[in-house]
Amino acid sequence: MDLNKINELQIILFTIGKVTYAIPISYVDYIEKYMVPTRIPNSPPFVEGVINLRGSVIPILDLRKRFGAEQVEYTNKTRIIIVALNNRKFGFIVDTVSEVITLNRSQIEPSLPTVSGIKSDFILCIGKVNEKLIIILNIERLIFTEKEEEIIEKR
Secondary structure: OOOOHOEEEEEEEEEOOOEEEEEEEEHHHHHHHOOOOOOOOOOOOEEEEEEEEEEEEEEEEEHHHHOOOOOOOOOOOOOOEEEEEOOOOEEEEEEEEEEEEEEEEEEEEOOOOOOOOHHHHEEEEEEEEEOEEEEEOOOOHHHHHHHHHHHHHHH
């Protein structure tokens, strides 16, 4: 996503621990209550498994594990955000989902090298809403880092 070409960015806000994150709403298909994924042998540690949702098998990634955050029990507020990328669907386990907001160009800042302990590869930009900063995540890098893409392409 080229941030220089947008005047507004609609994002969906969610939390992992006490940190508010967001992803562009244009990637989001739907949000589901947490359901237990079926584990897949030899998958990366942050891949919880797959679910069968509306006839589609969808890989599920735990963003707490992806970010190296402390693991907690899933609750009735835990959600799976289903996103579409390159004609494939993926799910992200998050602690809570709160709302959709629209940021204008003046509320969007470029990313920093590291923010809140996560690598800058995972960060698309930083949103500013009043005095609050929102880390807007890069969906493509959350799913696969460059090294992981190379490994998958070689299989």
